[in-house]
Every structure is written in C-alpha cells, then in structure tokens.
C-alpha cells in the first residue's frame with residue numbers, strides 16, 4: 582500500500598513535469614530545458630544553488646558539472662552521502678550571455694528569482710527537509726526572501742520559511758573561481774558549513 586512518502590514522490594515528479602513547460606519568466610526562451618531538483622523525498626538536507634550551468638543545461642540534471650563534483654566531495658568530507666541530499670536551484674533555467682562561441686553565466690535578476698520561487702517552495706513542501714542549505718547569495722535571497730550576505734549569515738542556523746532551519750554558505754563555483762591562495766580555505770569553510778547543516782539535521 583503506498584504511504585505518504587510515495588504520494589509526495591509522485592507529486593514531486595508531477596511538479597517536475599509541470600516545471601518543464603514553465604514560461605513564468607523569459608529565461609526559458611534561450612535555455613535548452615528546465616533543470617529541476619533531484620534527490621529523495623524526506624532528504625534531511627535540501628541544497629539550493631543559483632541556477633543550472635552550461636553543462637547542467639545540456640544534461641538536464643543539477644550539479645553535474647565541475648561545481649557539482651566539488652560539492653559532492655565537500656558533502657562527503659562533511660559526513661553527508663551526496664545521494665541522500667536533495668539538490669536544486671533557485672532558478673531552473675540557465676541564464677547566459679554569448680562571449681565568442683561560449684555561453685557565459687549571467688546572474689538571475691530578483692524578478693526572475695521571484696518568478697521561479699513557486700517551484701522551490703513546492704520542492705521544500707514536498708521534500709520536507711530538516712535543513713535547507715543555501716549555496717551562495719542568490720539561493721539565500723530565494724530561500725530567506727530577503728537580500729543576504731554570506732559573510733554575515735554563515736556559521737549560524739537561521740530561521741527559514743515556515744521555521745525551516747537554514748544554513749548559508751558559498752556556492753561551490755565560487756570555490757572553483759577563487760585564487761589559488763584562497764581556494765583551500767574557501768573549501769574548508771564550505772565543508773564546515775555543510776557539517777553544521779548535518780549536525781542541525783540531527
């Protein structure tokens with residue numbers, strides 16, 4: 582007999598199918614496809630990034646590019662099995678601008694974050710995580726609903742939507758972009774924040 586978790590898994594799959602046809606903002610026009618969240622219903626941690634990158638846009642899955650590889654390794658170092666977490670983005674389509682033959686990431690606007698919030702809100706409602714982890718300022722803006730700087734918010738358990746415990750940290754792509762001399766310290770900070778989230782999840 583199906584239990585409530587099966588019902589939520591079915592509802593989440595339907596939500597992803599609905600989001601595949603989303604036209605709530607203009608970002609769908611130039612992206613390949615909607616990249617919806619993935620992971621188990623009931624995941625203790627729900628990780629939110631900014632938006633899919635070039636590789637995710639083509640593959641149709643979140644965090645499959647270099648930043649995803651770094652995130653998986655950081656999760657493992659923090660004692661979290663990456664497959665146990667639900668991963669998604671604040672904005673579900675890749676926003677980019679051309680530079681020569683390359684597509685360069687462009688930060689989504691507040692209007693686009695707000696337009697896409699309906700999907701994130703439903704993901705949180707159906708997954709029912711114990712802790713949300715915001716990877717970067719755009720994710721923090723989307724989850725907390727207010728402008729948030731990482732430096733002032735990290736290292737604490739914040740009160741998120743509906744009282745959801747929320748941790749803010751850097752986006753793994755910021756670690757990848759860091760100068761050689763800064764990268765190791767940034768990665769340690771990311772791992773420490775993920776470990777804080779794991780402890781808060783109990």
Ligand code: SF4
Pocket residue numbers: 600603604605606607608609615672673674693696697698
């Ligand atoms: S970015 Fe979000 S709101 Fe905009 S079209 Fe894509 S799924 Fe819809």
